[in-house]
Amino acid sequence: MDLTYSPEEEDFRRCLRAWLRRTLPKLPPKPPPSDWPARRAYDCAWQRALYDAGYAGLHWPVDAGGQGATPTQHLIFLEETELAGAPYVGANFVGLLHAGPTIATEGTAGQRARWLPPILRGEEVWCQGFSEPEAGSDLASLRTRAVRDGDAYVVTGSKIWTSHAQVADWCELLVRTDPAAPRHRGLSWLALPMDAPGVTVRPLRTLAGSTEFAEVFLDDVRIPLAHRIGAENDGWRVTMVTLSFERGTAFAGEVVACCRTLARLAAVAKENGRWEDTALRRRLGRLNADFTALWRLVQANVSEAESSLRTGGDGVPGLGGSVFKLHYSQARQELYDTAADILGPHCLDADHEWTAERLSSLSYTIAAGTSQIQRNIIAERILGLPKGR
Amino acid sequence: MDLRPDDDQRALKAGMRELLQARFPRERLREAADADRPGPAFDRALWRALGEAGLFSLRLPEKDGGAGLGLPEAVLVFEEAGRALLPGPLVATHLAAGHVPGAAEGAAVVTAVDRPGMVEHLDASDAVLLLNHPSVHVLSTAGGTGREKLPGRPVRSVDPTTPLYDVRQLPPAVTDHAMQVAAPGADRLRREAALLTAAQQLGSASRTLEMAVDHARTRIQFGRPIGTFQAVQHLCAQMLVRAEIARSSVHAASLTMTACDISAAKLLADDAAVRNARDCLQLHGGLGFSWDMDVHLHLKRSWLRLEQWQGAYEAEEVLAAALSNGPTEGVPDHRFREMDWTFNGVE
Numbered sequence A: 001m002d003l004t005y006s007p008e009e010e011d012f013r014r015c016l017r018a019w020l021r022r023t024l025p026k027l028p029p030k031p032p033p034s035d036w037p038a039r040r041a042y043d044c045a046w047q048r049a050l051y052d053a054g055y056a057g058l059h060w061p062v063d064a065g066g067q068g069a070t071p072t073q074h075l076i077f078l079e080e081t082e083l084a085g086a087p088y089v090g091a092n093f094v095g096l097l098h099a100g101p102t103i104a105t106e107g108t109a110g111q112r113a114r115w116l117p118p119i120l121r122g123e124e125v126w127c128q129g130f131s132e133p134e135a136g137s138d139l140a141s142l143r144t145r146a147v148r149d150g151d152a153y154v155v156t157g158s159k160i161w162t163s164h165a166q167v168a169d170w171c172e173l174l175v176r177t178d179p180a181a182p183r184h185r186g187l188s189w190l191a192l193p194m195d196a197p198g199v200t201v202r203p204l205r206t207l208a209g210s211t212e213f214a215e216v217f218l219d220d221v222r223i224p225l226a227h228r229i230g231a232e233n234d235g236w237r238v239t240m241v242t243l244s245f246e247r248g249t250a251f252a253g254e255v256v257a258c259c260r261t262l263a264r265l266a267a268v269a270k271e272n273g274r275w276e277d278t279a280l281r282r283r284l285g286r287l288n289a290d291f292t293a294l295w296r297l298v299q300a301n302v303s304e305a306e307s308s309l310r311t312g313g314d315g316v317p318g319l320g321g322s323v324f325k326l327h328y329s330q331a332r333q334e335l336y337d338t339a340a341d342i343l344g345p346h347c348l349d350a351d352h353e354w355t356a357e358r359l360s361s362l363s364y365t366i367a368a369g370t371s372q373i374q375r376n377i378i379a380e381r382i383l384g385l386p387k388g389r
Numbered sequence B: 001m002d003l004r005p006d007d008d009q010r011a012l013k014a015g016m017r018e019l020l021q022a023r024f025p026r027e028r029l030r031e032a033a034d035a036d037r038p039g040p041a042f043d044r045a046l047w048r049a050l051g052e053a054g055l056f057s058l059r060l061p062e063k064d065g066g067a068g069l070g071l072p073e074a075v076l077v078f079e080e081a082g083r084a085l086l087p088g089p090l091v092a093t094h095l096a097a098g099h100v101p102g103a104a105e106g107a108a109v110v111t112a113v114d115r116p117g118m119v120e121h122l123d124a125s126d127a128v129l130l131l132n133h134p135s136v137h138v139l140s141t142a143g144g145t146g147r148e149k150l151p152g153r154p155v156r157s158v159d160p161t162t163p164l165y166d167v168r169q170l171p172p173a174v175t176d177h178a179m180q181v182a183a184p185g186a187d188r189l190r191r192e193a194a195l196l197t198a199a200q201q202l203g204s205a206s207r208t209l210e211m212a213v214d215h216a217r218t219r220i221q222f223g224r225p226i227g228t229f230q231a232v233q234h235l236c237a238q239m240l241v242r243a244e245i246a247r248s249s250v251h252a253a254s255l256t257m258t259a260c261d262i263s264a265a266k267l268l269a270d271d272a273a274v275r276n277a278r279d280c281l282q283l284h285g286g287l288g289f290s291w292d293m294d295v296h297l298h299l300k301r302s303w304l305r306l307e308q309w310q311g312a313y314e315a316e317e318v319l320a321a322a323l324s325n326g327p328t329e330g331v332p333d334h335r336f337r338e339m340d341w342t343f344n345g346v347e
């Protein structure tokens, strides 16, 4: 057990800090949350800046154009960029954390050359078309059909809750290519250009009033066979490679941000007198314990990933991600409920930063595998309990 | 950075488990629990065996007969003690090693007190660590029982294997029979005590999780193992989350020893031990409510450990206070506080 970082890691941190210090003051102002094209431009400019400085695709393998950084370096990157108030990955989330790594792992040389560089340079934005109206937690039941026609698939169906669909160039699309096969064996993973004829994007409003996700309708959309990643009908396995990137260090920066929010909550409570309430203070104390522990859990998961890499494994954080996500999503909701307690009636102002966060925190126990699904995973895959029905 | 125990540390932990299986098997726990009056029967032979195995001298330098190990190793060993529900004032005797003659070898039984309240194993103790002042004092009970030197009313302890004494008044800082011990001060020892108590809670929480999962796999109702019922599965999943959250904070706290990390570790490990024992009890149905199962022993011991060194109220206040020491104070890693710059690049 050791919490010290190596001299190389400290060097990495120092260089990154110096670069952030030089770069961040030169960034343009943040666009308004509802201006999606401006947000896309902002996120892509930040990705380009990372690219030019040699920080793009930090955790991607070198032969995919990434930096081949260790999980620990990736953790340092997330920690330092958050502390410095740098922009988030934003619209490039799917490209950098899902679609890109999938193509890097499962794609051919030609496919990697076509799709990876524009992701790293912040030139092409990806979205994730997995969920459907009838297929959410039970993703393998999805119905969007792809039928071969010459050198292309003809795709028909619809996707839902597709984040950033309005501003995406590409969509990682999971479709059914063999309706006769068992559910998990008849799926394929396709790269869909969002401007293809027959693609209709209808923005959906979230409960926070924003339009960060959309419904995507696919009517006889032709997608070249060459856009399939991995073998036909092997899409489930290909997709699982992606999903394992979704859990793990992905929220490390957010944990740091929550810790800082917690300190601000305490400061506001002191100002407005709520601090005198023992029950409130204890609630804040417990949240401090929770986020302290979550940070430690991130470090434990990174240690796990690091050792998996050293011993020839794939460096995927593993099932520890489910434990983390369950606790984090709940702690984040409790954080902003406590903020509301401190704000009193001002928590009813929807423009208050903490109210907006309170609303958005409600998605954390749903998106990327609901809490119930995470518990199923822990019970069956970690604890080895017999499969439920 | 690597938060996982290394090979030597894992071997140490495994060695402690083996030792306890040999010297304190379940039958011994049950004998102690089933005895009508546990107090007088303090097992000094076991205490010596633990001393010989190095439980108390673990962190003493090798030149003083110790193993020269640190708190991370002590934590792993105390997890095993918590798992086996090993009775006795383990933490106090461990802290007394090097300060109280005989403690390191397990020849002396040492209990401790940091405030008026319940003192464990007072009658059986050869010395009492007094941690209610900035410096540490030792009250020797030589020539009498602990209770004659430190008046305490025996109570019927909720934990059948831990005799308790209600001590209303502690001696003033320096008394005739009090001996001041050289550094570290009482604050440091209280932190270490909280950490090692948290480690025992973690061991207990992991054990009750195992017991719950074993039972869920084998108990058949409605023609199938109860572990196939999702309500049961989700209870078990939350038990694992609690144990793992506690584990990473206890292990990290053993490395940093900051007040914030220690309080988080104690709070979360207490939570894990108490609530996992409760869920384990629930999953056992009527068996869970019976004396002959070990679940209630875990629950009762966890209630006891919860009250020791730092209760939830205190830990939460410490953690809340840590938040208001400046804008970056709330961030977990102490390294964040060394930040030489803070600005927000995006206004």
Ligand SMILES: Cc1cc2nc3c(=O)[nH]c(=O)nc-3n(C[C@H](O)[C@H](O)[C@H](O)COP(=O)(O)OP(=O)(O)OC[C@H]3O[C@@H](n4cnc5c(N)ncnc54)[C@H](O)[C@@H]3O)c2cc1C
Pocket (backbone or CB within 6 Å): A127, A128, A129, A130, A131, A135, A136, A137, A138, A160, A161, A162, A163, A164, A213, A363, A366, A367, A368, A369, A370, A371, A372, A373, A376
């Ligand atoms: C903000 C946000 C962004 C999203 N972005 C994307 C995106 O970019 N791309 C994409 O493909 N998807 C996206 N999603 C969709 C998300 O992955 C799904 O919402 C999620 O997987 C749950 O599916 P569902 O909504 O169909 O709910 P359902 O699966 O219908 O679940 C409804 C309820 O039933 C429970 N339930 C379901 N099955 C079980 C079971 N076996 N055991 C116990 N309980 C069960 C669930 O926990 C839930 O409480 C996003 C969702 C949100 C909220």
